[in-house]
Amino acid sequence: MSTNRRRATTWLALTGLMGAAAITGSTAAVAAAAAEMPVYQVRSVGLTQDQATALQRAFGLKAVQRAEDGSVSFADESTYLRVPGLDLGAGQPDESGAATTQTALDVDSLKRLRAIPVEDATKKALETLRGVGLLPANATPTAGQTTFEVVDANQQAVVTAPLDTAVSFAFTLGGVPLEGPGAKVRIAFDGQGAVAGLTYAVRGLLSGPSVPVLTLDEGRDRCAKVLGSSVRPTGVSYVYEAPPLAEKVDRIEPGLRCDGVNSDGAAVQSVIVGAAVDARLPEPGPADPPREQSSFTPQWTNRVDVGSEGTGPCSGLPWTAANLASFNNRFTSAGVPVQFSWVNHNAWERDFKDPVFAGGQDQLYADDVDMTYWQGHGSPTGFSFAGCSSNTDTFLSNNDARWGNRDVEWMSLFTCSILQGTSGGQSWATRWGRALRGLHQINSFDTVSYHSAVHGGKFANYLVRTPFLWWNRPMKVRDAWAQASIDTQPATVRWATMGPIGGGGLANFNDYFWNKGPVGPDTLPSTGYWRISGSS
Incomplete structure (x- = not known):
């Protein structure tokens, strides 16, 4: 086995997710049957320099930026989200x-822009990542186009042009979504099929011991406490949250994604809180002194x-x-x-x-x-x-x-x-x-x-x-x-x-x-x- 192949296999094994279950229904069905969910141990963070270099060569990039935390990014200044x-x-x-x-x-020029089909972009992303052993086994691709729209003063459409075709990956841990800045793989292809932008930030994880978690009904009560009296919870689901790679953590614990609508009818930003029975709720922190009603000088x-x-x-x-x-x-x-x-x-x-x-x-x-x-x-x-x-x-x-x-x-x-x-x-x-x-x-x-x-x-x-x-x-x-x-x-x-x-x-x-x-x-x-x- 080659050195690069051996490194790639080791990295995939570290995720502990080879053959992990795909999402086959609601996350409630995945975890509701048991009152416990596993905690995942962090075994590696980001890519090594050799892996970053392999990623760069596989996609034909002139260079990639590997940050200290092991995340990798690339944006081609001549093509990334370019608008004529x-x-x-x-x-x-x-x-x-x-x-x-x-x-x-x-x-x-906008009217002449073309983008590669989502099927082609998805295939290219999958094959390239798989070829260098950097396709996480728990990743599912979705693809879509970034668009630029122009309407006239009467809001009538003039043109809608595709700027790129982006392939983003959704992650799961045992069938439960893994979401956050520390679980990101996204590749954007320009109209000629070259990579215009790339983001890669993942951790290697191993399934560890399980912890007791709230049921979704109990989770709704916890969400209500966090969201406050002005928000009506509309949905609660299990999730694992992946913080930025720069945030040093040694485990990824089960969470609850809280969705809702406030008293004005506005959709609330989704908030993730701990799902473990003994998880601590976010602390509000000290309150700032009240503002003065007096005038303010521009x-x-x-x-x-x-x-x-x-x-x-x-x-x-x-x-x-x-x-x-x-x-x-x-x-x-x-x-x-x-x-x-x-x-x-x-x-x-x-x-x-x-x-x-x-x-x-x-x-x-x-x-x-x-x-x-x-x-x-x-x-x-x-x-x-x-x-x-x-x-x-x-x-x-x-x-x-x-x-x-x-x-x-x-x-x-x-x-x-x-x-x-x-x-x-x-x-x-x-x-x-x-x-x-x-x-x-x-x-x-x-x-x-x-x-x-x-x-x-x-x-x-x-x-x-x-x-x-x-x-x-x-x-x-x-x-x-x-x-x-x-x-x-x-x-x-x-x-x-x-x-x-x-x-x-x-x-x-x-x-x-x-x-x-x-x-x-x-x-x-x-x-x-x-x-x-x-x-x-």
């Missing part, structure tokens, strides 16, 4: 006086800055404070000030509402920074503060949003279903188009998303990281949102970004964060809207 555009030269300076670069959509718009808000334990989201802190800390370390960061009862609807509407004060907060990041519950028509605050009410409706008429370029909403394709007979463009009043992009999701303590930090890092050789360059804003979502969300979650199209096809789909690459001028949606969406 036309360079129109310098644009009007931003309100801060910063130089801008005009780019127009190349609709004719900052000068010529300062590059960010802000963040989110609802936490008061809305059943235990890790919001940690997630916002990861976003804030990464920007602070890059020298970008965080103007405000409000959590729980201090997160207010009025901070996102335009002052043209009663009580609105977004000119002091969400529209007074260059980027605002939000985490909480949402729906196709807005996001919710229910259970946490009611200043001025508990739901920021799409009809109350007018963003970009002061400062904000990028509104990044880590919540559910904001950019869902259609809802209530209205498209994403119909619902949110009127909110774009100089705003360059809304980054959010097409589907329900999963609660995360690390998404904000990953997103910020992709935006502001310092170049090193070929692989650590900052990403475009939309690409950074996509990659942070790919890193942290299951394959079933679809991320999305939308923006306006101005005269002559002017659009800000290629924006970088300030001082990290070109940024377009503020643009009103005089001729239409664009949206990119893809699977995680």
Whole structure:
């Protein structure tokens, strides 16, 4: 047996999942028959350098980045989520006086884009991974295309073009889903079948002793305690959660995935808690002192800055404070000030509402920074503060949003279903188009998303990281949102970004964060809207 083959066989054996049961029904059927579920012991983390090199050669990549935690990633700068555009030269300076670069959509080139069939992409991914012994036996592929849509000012379709065909793998442990940043294999192929992007982050696991777990009925009660009084649980299922590889753990324990709807009717982010009978519930942490109702002085718009808000334990989201802190800390370390960061009862609807509407004060907060990041519950028509605050009410409706008429370029909403394709007979463009009043992009999701303590930090890092050789360059804003979502969300979650199209096809789909690459001028949606969406 060759050395590479021997290493691959050892790695597969370490997973302890050769011939593991596939999902044949609900996860309840898998585990409900017994009052116990196994704990899986971590035996290896990530890939060795030899395995990373084998992966690189098998897919014909010029190089791959292997992180210290053993995860591997690759993004081809020339093809990854590439959208054809036309360079129109310098644009009007931003309100801060910063130089801008005009780019127009190349609709004719968009109409000519083609992607390889999902069957071909799936076969190629399976055969290549299997050939180097890096196809986990507990992985099931699903494939879909990342699309770029253009609609006109009347929301009539102009073009929907495929940017790539992505193959994502879902994992199971004994028939129960294994989900999280530490269980990710995703390969995106461009129109010629070459790899445009790759993410590989897995642990080798061995089944260990079993522990008593709650039944799903008992689990519903535990979910209700975590989700709080403002959320009605709608589904409980067994799951194993795989934290990021950088998080040093020696075991993977059984969990419960809690789904629900809050009092505003907004779908809640899925939250995972321990399923073991003696598992500890998340601690809410110390409460911040109440905000003052007094006036707040806007900052000068010529300062590059960010802000963040989110609802936490008061809305059943235990890790919001940690997630916002990861976003804030990464920007602070890059020298970008965080103007405000409000959590729980201090997160207010009025901070996102335009002052043209009663009580609105977004000119002091969400529209007074260059980027605002939000985490909480949402729906196709807005996001919710229910259970946490009611200043001025508990739901920021799409009809109350007018963003970009002061400062904000990028509104990044880590919540559910904001950019869902259609809802209530209205498209994403119909619902949110009127909110774009100089705003360059809304980054959010097409589907329900999963609660995360690390998404904000990953997103910020992709935006502001310092170049090193070929692989650590900052990403475009939309690409950074996509990659942070790919890193942290299951394959079933679809991320999305939308923006306006101005005269002559002017659009800000290629924006970088300030001082990290070109940024377009503020643009009103005089001729239409664009949206990119893809699977995680």
